[in-house]
Amino acid sequence: MGLLSRLKEIFTGSQQASEKKPEAVADIKRPVTASKPAKKPEDVKVEQKQDGKNKEDKPVVNKITVGHVHMSGCTGCLVSLADNYAGLFKILDDYADLVYCLTLADVRHIPEMDVALVEGSVCLQDECSVREIKETREKAKVVVALGGCAAYGNITRFCRGGQWNQPQQESFVPIGDLIDVDLYLPSCPPGAEAIRNVCVMAYLLLQGNDDQKALAAAYLKPLMDLAKRGTEACGCDLMVDVINQGLCMGCGTCAASCPVRAITIEYGRPNINRDMCIKCGACYAQCPRSFFNFDVMNQFEGITEAIDGAMGKGGQ
Amino acid sequence: MVLGNYKTALSARSTDADILKCSQDGGVVTQLFAYALEEGIIDGAIVAGPGDEPFKPEPVVAMSKEELLAARGTRYTISPNMKLIKEATRSYGLDKVGIVGTPCQMQALRKAQLYPMGMRSVPDKIALAIGIFCMENFPYQGLETIVEDHCNVKMESAVKMDIGKGKFTVYTERGAVSQIPLKETHKYEQPGCHVCLDYVANLSDISTGSVGSPDGWSTVFVRTKKGDDIWSKAITAGCFETKDIASVKPGLDLVTKLATGKIDKNKKTLEERATFGVGKGLRNPYI
Ligand SMILES: Cc1cc2nc3c(=O)[nH]c(=O)nc-3n(C[C@H](O)[C@H](O)[C@H](O)COP(=O)(O)OP(=O)(O)OC[C@H]3O[C@@H](n4cnc5c(N)ncnc54)[C@H](O)[C@@H]3O)c2cc1C
Ligand code: SF4
Ligand code: SF4
Ligand code: SF4
Numbered sequence: 036m037g038l039l040s041r042l043k044e045i046f047t048g049s050q051q052a053s054e055k056k057p058e059a060v061a062d063i064k065r066p067v068t069a070s071k072p073a074k075k076p077e078d079v080k081v082e083q084k085q086d087g088k089n090k091e092d093k094p095v096v097n098k099i100t101v102g103h104v105h106m107s108g109c110t111g112c113l114v115s116l117a118d119n120y121a122g123l124f125k126i127l128d129d130y131a132d133l134v135y136c137l138t139l140a141d142v143r144h145i146p147e148m149d150v151a152l153v154e155g156s157v158c159l160q161d162e163c164s165v166r167e168i169k170e171t172r173e174k175a176k177v178v179v180a181l182g183g184c185a186a187y188g189n190i191t192r193f194c195r196g197g198q199w200n201q202p203q204q205e206s207f208v209p210i211g212d213l214i215d216v217d218l219y220l221p222s223c224p225p226g227a228e229a230i231r232n233v234c235v236m237a238y239l240l241l242q243g244n245d246d247q248k249a250l251a252a253a254y255l256k257p258l259m260d261l262a263k264r265g266t267e268a269c270g271c272d273l274m275v276d277v278i279n280q281g282l283c284m285g286c287g288t289c290a291a292s293c294p295v296r297a298i299t300i301e302y303g304r305p306n307i308n309r310d311m312c313i314k315c316g317a318c319y320a321q322c323p324r325s326f327f328n329f330d331v332m333n334q335f336e337g338i339t340e341a342i343d344g345a346m347g348k349g350g351q
Numbered sequence: 352m353v354l355g356n357y358k359t360a361l362s363a364r365s366t367d368a369d370i371l372k373c374s375q376d377g378g379v380v381t382q383l384f385a386y387a388l389e390e391g392i393i394d395g396a397i398v399a400g401p402g403d404e405p406f407k408p409e410p411v412v413a414m415s416k417e418e419l420l421a422a423r424g425t426r427y428t429i430s431p432n433m434k435l436i437k438e439a440t441r442s443y444g445l446d447k448v449g450i451v452g453t454p455c456q457m458q459a460l461r462k463a464q465l466y467p468m469g470m471r472s473v474p475d476k477i478a479l480a481i482g483i484f485c486m487e488n489f490p491y492q493g494l495e496t497i498v499e500d501h502c503n504v505k506m507e508s509a510v511k512m513d514i515g516k517g518k519f520t521v522y523t524e525r526g527a528v529s530q531i532p533l534k535e536t537h538k539y540e541q542p543g544c545h546v547c548l549d550y551v552a553n554l555s556d557i558s559t560g561s562v563g564s565p566d567g568w569s570t571v572f573v574r575t576k577k578g579d580d581i582w583s584k585a586i587t588a589g590c591f592e593t594k595d596i597a598s599v600k601p602g603l604d605l606v607t608k609l610a611t612g613k614i615d616k617n618k619k620t621l622e623e624r625a626t627f628g629v630g631k632g633l634r635n636p637y638i
Binding site: 115118220221222225226227228229232254257258276280281282283284285286287288290291292293294300302303315317318320321322323324325326327328329331332333335336338339 | 356410428429431432433434435436437438452453455456458459461462463464465466467468469470471472473474475488490491492541542543544545546547548553554575576624633634636637
């Protein structure tokens with residue numbers, strides 16, 4: 036992870052990065068149980084600060100392992116993860132080790148990991164991709180389809196081959212067509228904050244106390260349900276599964292979420308320019324009438340504070 | 352809890368005569384945004400601005416008191432305020448966004464903050480979310496039918512509409528008042544409202560409506576830390592006259608009664624939807 040530490044120095048300066056003592060992940064209703072923070076990396080970090088060593092050298096307990104698996108995607112999803120800036124370092128310092136990532140980590144073969152963030156669809160004519168997506172399923176506890184291409188094919192759906200320099204590569208399928216996927220994070224690319232939230236929740240699910248586990252499970256469930264819903268998405272989902280079902284109330288959220296501005300609201304209902312739609316799945320996933328889990332939403336204030344706390348930002 | 356979490360409930364109205372003049376009730380929404388804008392608590396607010404047809408709102412990002420004033424008053428039809436939530440941060444470049452909306456729009460907002468898949472830059476920039484109470488809403492053509500056919504008033508000559516005390520009321524520029532019982536308007540409600548389980552915008556920072564308070568006054572729930580902070584500053588700055596909610600008639604009892612009525616009715620709708628077909632049902636967004 037040499038590149039990563041260098042990046043960190045550029046962005047924050049290694050000193051500054053280790054200056055702030057990480058706070059415990061704030062709890063939603065109750066304080067974190069006593070055992071948890073003691074075991075958390077902060078103790079290790081304080082020592083590191085004293086000996087002035089790069090914290091990457093020390094193994095940190097209790098972190099989860101995360102990998103970024105790159106299939107046929109544009110790296111936009113990875114860039115979105117990186118767009119958390121200091122937040123990304125916070126995640127990598129305290130909550131997750133990046134054990135695989137062609138762009139940022141020097142690891143050639145897919146290792147065992149807790150969470151695989153898969154970006155991009157699978158090209159059926161590319162043996163290596165087909166093998167690697169299956170391997171990812173075998174080696175990762177949780178497979179996340181990160182972004183529209185992995186979840187729904189997105190723009191790669193429109194491929195018909197003939198492109199330089201692999202003209203024979205023309206069939207791209209969402210990863211869910213080849214393997215079981217646990218969780219979807221749609222959109223093109225998914226917002227940086229959405230990836231951050233899922234990382235924090237994945238950490239709580241695997242390493243948190245009972246309350247935190249329950250919250251994380253409740254938070255992640257709708258994204259798991261999306262993964263079960265199917266591997267096709269389109270702006271038409273708003274018509275089929277919201278308007279046609281008598282559920283639309285014209286809030287306008289879908290229009291805001293569309294990355295290509297294919298949606299306008301006409302007389303209180305979304306109008307989808309279907310030629311512009313790239314099939315990223317953002318609009319339906321973001322619509323409050325696709326899923327709305329009161330058990331999570333009612334705690335929005337506490338959860339926001341907890342995430343801010345986990346990220347070392349104010350609020351906590 | 353039908354009224355949601357709140358720290359304070361009270362009756363209030365703006366102390367600014369300009370704001371009160373064309374506000375729906377106590378001018379709470381416009382006054383709060385005007386104060387927050389002036390104090391730099393928000394850089395702008397998404398409100399229901401004037402549209403190209405009478406009483407058809409068009410969401411705008413208001414960045415001045417004039418724009419806020421132009422958006423005063425209730426339009427009983429859809430204003431898709433959430434459609435500007437990402438524009439406000441990305442195109443307008445606002446760091447501190449205010450937004451007013453119906454309970455369903457507050458739900459959409461919190462979902463956008465907790466699951467910001469298509470909402471890059473939005474989650475951390477919401478500075479003040481004001482919810483307005485809402486029993487139901489009408490598609491524009493529905494509102495037109497109510498006003499023109501049932502109330503016999505041209506949309507162009509209406510100056511204010513109000514729902515209250517079981518009636519839909521239209522006021523015209525010539526001072527005429529046309530009223531019909533709400534039972535005649537029910538069939539024009541948009542279907543999406545019939546699965547709605549929130550009356551008083553439980554997920555807002557501050558929510559407000561007319562029910563519970565005397566005419567010209569608003570009922571206010573201060574809900575979150577953010578809301579509480581802004582509300583107390585606004586009170587200190589003399590933005591509002593207030594009354595103890597326990598001292599006003601009809602007070603919180605009526606709010607509770609209406610909220611319970613709405614939620615029970617719509618829960619029943621959701622149940623009926625589950626077995627709407629033969630061995631098949633309609634989708635439930637809440638599970
Ligand atoms: C569809 C609808 C149904 C309502 N039902 C009830 C009810 O059952 N009981 C109750 O007590 N109150 C209800 N209200 C709220 C009430 O009518 C007032 O809007 C509220 O009391 C605020 O008044 P005010 O004087 O504080 O706001 P003002 O200062 O007049 O400002 C009102 C604000 O609301 C915005 N706005 C207007 N129309 C809409 C719209 N359609 N969508 C989103 N924002 C809008 C305006 O842009 C403005 O910023 C309803 C409002 C709407 C829009
Ligand atoms: S987000 Fe959903 S409820 Fe809101 S306007 Fe779009 S389809 Fe309708
Ligand atoms: S309409 Fe827009 S948001 Fe919806 S799937 Fe198509 S591109 Fe994505
Ligand atoms: S009744 Fe509910 S769904 Fe309908 S406009 Fe009001 S808050 Fe939205």
